[in-house]
Amino acid sequence: MTTPSYPPKPAPGDRIAVISPSAGLPGLFPRPYELGLERLREEFGLEPVEYPTTRRMGATPQERADDIHAAFADPGVRAVIASIGGEDQITVLPLLDRELLRADPKPFFGWSDNTNLLAFLYNSGVVGYHGASVMCELGRPGAMHPLTADSLRAALFTSGPYELRPAERWNDVSGDWADPATFAAEPGSRPGAGWSWVNADRVVEGRSWGGNLEILSWLLMADREIARDPAAYDGGVLLLETSEELPSATEVFRILRNMGERGLLRRFPALLMARAKSWSFERPNGPEEAARYAAEQRAAVERALRAYAPDTLAVFDVDFGHTDPQLVVPYGGTIRVDGPARRITVTY
Incomplete structure (x- = not known):
């Protein structure tokens, strides 16, 4: 098994892919999703990039795999974050191109059902990040929790101990x-x-x-x-x-x-x-x-x-x-x- 290594970090002003590898819940609940996108832009200085299934419920495993591939293959995208979790991301795993994902490794943020993609990246030699989603943490009512925001900012932009x-x-x-x-x-x-x-x-x-x-x-x-x-x-x-x-x-x-x-x-x-x-x-x-x-x-x-x-x-x-x-x-x-x-x- 390849020892995972840390992918390069984005910088403020970079583009970040927003994908829905599990469920296209942004299409059902736009309010927390749009709030999360706004905070990515205004509080973290990143430009979100959406894909065909990001807001679409019922997307096939192949369509979701295509979005993952597109996000990792785009040299202008420097990080990837899940909109939310779900319950069938395991069906996407057999469709993923391991070599494509590690050709230009990027920090991936997600949790819950995104354990699937995190484990896939681990076995591909890429360190991922368990935590943060657009709808839940970034789209939290009122404001992001300070502890969440601080750790996400450190994980996104810095290297070293925290x-x-x-x-x-x-x-x-x-x-x-x-x-x-x-x-x-x-x-x-x-x-x-x-x-x-x-x-x-x-x-x-x-x-x-x-x-x-x-x-x-x-x-x-x-x-x-x-x-x-x-x-x-x-x-x-x-x-x-x-x-x-x-x-x-x-x-x-x-x-x-x-x-x-x-x-x-x-x-x-x-x-x-x-x-x-x-x-x-x-x-x-x-x-x-x-x-x-x-x-x-x-x-x-x-x-x-x-x-x-x-x-x-x-x-x-x-x-x-x-x-x-x-x-x-x-x-x-x-x-x-x-x-x-x-x-x-x-x-x-």
């Missing part, structure tokens, strides 16, 4: 994008309790890999973009987060158990587990239900680690998943997890 910070307040309750009132003010928030550390008596520094847990389970089932030899991940930092579908603690444990049985979990001496999203439109949990859900998920993760990777340094409630704020973390890049100092430093 220390992550725990969010003092956070949120996982979403407004209805179809309701203009949603965009009249910033979302509410609740106090954060900082990160929670397990086996924090050591320092681990390694290449990151992982992403959304449910998507990883699909990649494992389809036997795509997962190394046949688990030793390929030796010494790495595992990134895991769960989605708004709120997988049960039982499902989380079973996915991790299967990764353990494959020999994957023990390869990573450090795990960063994102703060669990505990609310959805389908399951609008109150505070007590939400806290119980998050606690049960953490217990499931710890149970799997005890069985398959008992020495792993684990950090829980890191803000890089489906909650707000969202920190951008490199995918295939270097992350340093300092247990004694309780510090996490990524390299952009």
Whole structure:
């Protein structure tokens, strides 16, 4: 497996491709999308470039693959960002031209279902960035969260170390994008309790890999973009987060158990587990239900680690998943997890 390397960074004034490798939700919800484009222009100084399927629901996997190819092949485009996630990007992977994507490597930003493309780039030798989408983070009502904006700006334009910070307040309750009132003010928030550390008596520094847990389970089932030899991940930092579908603690444990049985979990001496999203439109949990859900998920993760990777340094409630704020973390890049100092430093 090729060791991923960092692609060149864009500069203010450059063009950035905006693609929808999963779902063309900008066509259904233009308000957060247009707001995100406006912030790319005005706050980051980048010029968004759209493609045929960026705003189109129901695009075929081949049409979405064509847009990915066009974005990476255009020498005038210096970065690529997903509009949002979805649930069928795995169907696009077999259609991608690996040599084309690494001929002119570019920073790609996305998360959730975009774990597919991040894993593909990882295996193509290109560092990607887990985090930031046009509709969610850039199109956040009221304003971008300062922690999100700062980490995205650093990931886009700078190279070198960047220390992550725990969010003092956070949120996982979403407004209805179809309701203009949603965009009249910033979302509410609740106090954060900082990160929670397990086996924090050591320092681990390694290449990151992982992403959304449910998507990883699909990649494992389809036997795509997962190394046949688990030793390929030796010494790495595992990134895991769960989605708004709120997988049960039982499902989380079973996915991790299967990764353990494959020999994957023990390869990573450090795990960063994102703060669990505990609310959805389908399951609008109150505070007590939400806290119980998050606690049960953490217990499931710890149970799997005890069985398959008992020495792993684990950090829980890191803000890089489906909650707000969202920190951008490199995918295939270097992350340093300092247990004694309780510090996490990524390299952009």
